Amino acid sequence: MKYLYYPGCAMETTGVPIQMSIDAISNVLGIEFETMKDWTCCGCPGEAINELAAVSLAARNLALAEKSDLDLVAPCSCCYRNLLGAHVILSEDRKVRAQVKEALAAAGLEYKGTVKVRTLIDVLINDVGLELIRSKVKNQLSGLKVGAYYGCHQSRPYGPDHPEFPVWQDWIVESLGAESVFFPLKAQCCGGAQLFSQRAMVTELVARLLNNAEVHGAKCIASTLCPLCFTNLDVNQGRIKNRAGSNFAMPIVAISQLMGVAFGLPPRDLGLHKNVSPVDKVLAPYLQVRI
Amino acid sequence: MYVIKEAKAFVDAVANEPGGEKINECIQCGVCSGSCTTVEWWEYPPRKLIAMIRAGMKEQVLSSASAFNCVTCYLCTVRCPRDIKPSALMHAVMAIAEREGYKPKTPTLTLFRTLRESMKRGRIWDFGMAARFYFSSNIFNGFKVMPVALALISRGLMPIMPPKPIKSGEIKAILNKVRSIQGTGGKR
Structure with missing residues (x-):
């Protein structure tokens, strides 16, 4: 199985632990990733106040990806949604298509509209398979x-998992022998996009999420591969009060890290030593060495 | 007559903005407001905001921070029975407010401007972007997030030095072209 890989900016900074674990598990599962050459920002940061700029930058990446006929895998949910969103807008909206064509021509590029953008979870479920x-x-x-x-963008608005109650990560969790706990806010937004500007609001959103998971009995959260969601939950919770009035200490691991633990890979290869939340206690029974 | 014309001018402006195309198809059912993750922070919830746009209340809509509370989670978008795409509609409102120089009371506008600037390098420089945002909004909030920043920096998850610019020439050419298409050539 070979794919074109679009890491996204955050995978090189806050997403490093996720990237390390993705590299480790893809070795085990025999997935081959060819990292895209000269990839740049997907355009997501400009989306809110300048959609045309966002679509154009995404289209630039798509135009480069089109040179290869492999499927494009974007582990970050925001990158995935923005790249796929640009593809959808360009195929539906004639006016935007003409404008973006003009913008890309300024860099000597053209997007014909043939790239298939996918999430890594999609690949794990439908190509690799739970077996x-x-x-x-x-x-x-x-x-x-x-x-x-x-998180939101992994299955909203474009799917392919259910947009409000997705299940694929639960399936992966169960196939590792763990018990997956249903909690209603599992695809609720963590507010990551406004982490800097609206702290009070984002704090409340994260608190609701974690409370909800706790109430339903989760002892650990297997987060989406999106570095924004992951970092928001992992780093911020220590400063947020839970129902009991003490600070949250919910272990947050990316689902790829959890898979790595189950595959028996060394925790340092999975970047587990870089997680801020207390993951060692809950994972210790399953690890041969300390984190 | 004059009032009706003015009202129509605003709703047309929103409908012409990318994302706002379907505003006239809204049936005011309120599913967007009912679904909204952050609705209690909105002065005017999404359904009301759409009604206000159609009533031509340009000043109130564009100087309110309401639309800026949208965290773009698309819950409204997947539920809307008329396929309005309210998230995209809020982006259209934000874009108009930003372009026309309205000053809604929210640091999010500054954040989005900072984010837009940060795209020019080709890849996002988290640390520089955050520093720039706190300097241009409220530096004290910057001090408050220091523990978080230190937790990330000490783990090597937030490089202080910027990444190498990638293809910034190409990016600049594309963004300049976008600006000239949008007809805001001379400004910013």
């Missing part, structure tokens, strides 16, 4: 109650 994942598990994560957190 293969199950066969690679060395440490059954039995007894671990995991809440799978999806």
Whole structure:
């Protein structure tokens, strides 16, 4: 299985632990990623106040990806949504298509509209398959109650998982031998986009999410691969009060990190030592070495 | 007659903005407001904002911080029975407010401007972007997030030095062209 890989800016900074674990598990599962050459920002940061600029920058990446006939995999949910969103807008909206064509021509590029943009979760479920994942598990994560957190953009608005109650990450969690815990806010927004500007609001959103997961019995959260959601939950919760009045200490691991633990990979290869939330206690029974 | 003309001018402006195309198809059912993740922070919730736009209340809409509370989670978009795409509609409102120089009381406008500038490098420089945002909005809030920043920096997750600019020439050419298409050539 070979794919073209679009990491996205955040995978080189706050997403480093996720990137490390993706590299590790793709080795085990036999997924080959060819990182796109000269990829740049997907345009997502400009989306709110300048959609045309956002679509044009996404289209630039798509135009480069089109030179290869592999599917384009974007692990970051925002990049995925923005790249796929640009593809959809360009195929539906004639006016924007003409404008973007003109903008791309300024850089000597053209997008014909043939790239297939996918999430890594989609690849894991539909190409790799749960059978293969199950066969690679060395440490059954039995007894671990995991809440799978999806964030918004991974399945909203374009899917392919259910836009409001996605299930694919739960399936992966179960195939690792862990128990997946349903909590209603599993695809609720964490507010990551406005983390800097509206702290009070984002704090409240994160608190609701984590409370909800706790109430439904999750002892650990297997977060989406989006570095924005992951960082927002992982780094900020220590400063947020839970229902009991103490600070949250919910272990947040990216789903790829959890897979790595089940595959018996060394925790340092999975970037687990870079997580801010207290992941060591809950994962210790399943690890041969300390984090 | 004059009032009706003015009202129509504003709703037309929103409908011409990317994302705002379907505003006239709204049936005011309120599913967007009911779905909105952040609705309690909105002065005018999404359904009301759409009604106000159609009533031509340009000043109130564009100087309110309401639309800027949209976290773009698309819950309204997947639920809207008329396929209005309210998230995109809010982006259209934000874009008009930004372009026409309205000053809604929210730091999010500054954040979005900073983010837009940061695209020019080709890749986002988290640290520089955050520093720039706090300097241009409220530096004290910057001090408050220091523990978070330190947690990231000490783990090597937030490089202080900027990444190498990638293809910034190409990016600049595209963004300049976009600006000239949008007809705001001389400004910013």
